[in-house]
Amino acid sequence: MANKVQHSTIHWFRKGLRFHDNPSLLHALRTSRHVYPVYVVDQNWMKEHDIRYGANWWRFVIQCLEELDTRLRKYGLRLFVVRGSAEDFFKEHFRKWKVTQLTHDVDTEPFYRIRDVAVRKIASDMGVEVVTHVAHTLYDIDRTVERNGGTPPLTYRKFLKVYNEMGKPPKEKETATTEHFANCTLPPEALQDKKFDMVTLEELGMRCDFPAKFVGGETEALRRLEKSLEDKDWVLKFEKPKTSPNSLLPSTTVLSPYITVGCLSARLFYHQLDKIYSKAKNHSQPPVSLHGQLIWREFFYTAAAHTPNFNQMEGNRVCLQIPWNKNDEHLTRWRNAQTGFPWIDAAMTQLRKEGWIHHLARHAVACFLTRGDLWISWEEGMKVFEELLLDADWSLNAGNWMWLSASAFFHQYFRVYSPIVFGKKTDPKGTFIRHYLPVLKNFPKEYIYEPWKAPRNVQEKAGCIVGKDYPRPIVDHKEASQRNLDIMRDVRKDQKETASVTLGYGK
DNA sequence: CTTTTCGTTGCCACG
């Protein structure tokens, strides 16, 4: 090899749990004699920053880590799973392992940024060079914002304009493979150090008493990508709003969990789509196309990275200030699929048991919790999603919750999803409900979306008495949504007046 | 400045 191969490098996996399109890993391998691949599990840090991934998410990530470890061992390396503070670990091991270089992806969430600044300081104090690359998003987000004049685009159209000016995102990098690892080794004592062996759910104090519907790992991610792109016609015609939220086989790709933890590169997905698009005469366009979905992700990442307090209402300049109610009983019932609205409860059951629900199902349950029915803050819903979703992503989660609650980005608050009618369009027989709420499975289709309306004898025949075997609806939808609509209108009127008064003072 | 148009995915009644 022509270039000097002499660094002793820690490659820090956070997201980016992959060998394909991993520029910072490639850099580590190309410039080092020793490469220590590290993943940090720090529950205190997570608690401090209110990061609340649940057992299903951890199981998924551990599967990803196991695959990384297995593959690294084939190349003579291993994964070091660190317990506790990243700062403490680096302070100790930069010296112990004679580290001269640290490599990792650029991450934009505030909690990552704070920690990265601290780690960078430790590194510079100890003479460790830090090399980072943008690999999780399509573009370098700071440059997108620069291009937009210093602020993030806050409408999709505006974002598209910037996107069109910037040209296609960088091509994905080659996959790290045998030749990249050829010159990298680890000292035997490090290879055998049991302290850094794989973490388990038990160790994290967690339990999953249901099987994994979606298995983590890069191999599964790439297999799923390939399968998703198999039917070219489906890819070319894809329009998100036309996909079904309640088909038992997902009507979309379900690549989001893989992209979120980074065992699938968004850039790889982007360019594979691009190849298919370029060979065809016609294809669907953003925002509804598959490219459009990746651009939505980028849109929320960009807004989140440049909006202080993006995941809360208070101090968030893009978020409408709404006097939400606090109602722990209603929140708990929503969380635990006990609202008495079968379509809502079925979706929430799918979320809890599988960790993924269709985007439109998220719309339905989010609208129900916030502006539609329960008038509970979007922040509460966001927290539940973060705990239960495999694809929970800080930026997208907060952004979409603001969208659905009509707090930001989306303003047509009078368009309320009906918890009874909406699901019927794509699943009139209620197959989805019957699957996830077996207690209702024998209700005739006339009553499956509103079982409380079934006459007593029908309930008896179905073997399910509403109010006993399945809850009565916790609100009257018509009444609640109308009341909420009125409050929303008043809030907006008030805030417009306040804003103009403030403006008046400013002049 | 005002006016019009548009916005990934509402519901309902009517034809």
Place this chain on the structure above:
DNA sequence: ACGTGGCAACGAAAA
């Protein structure tokens, strides 16, 4: 089956 306008009417951006 599907399209349309009314509902009561949002904010951002184009015109």
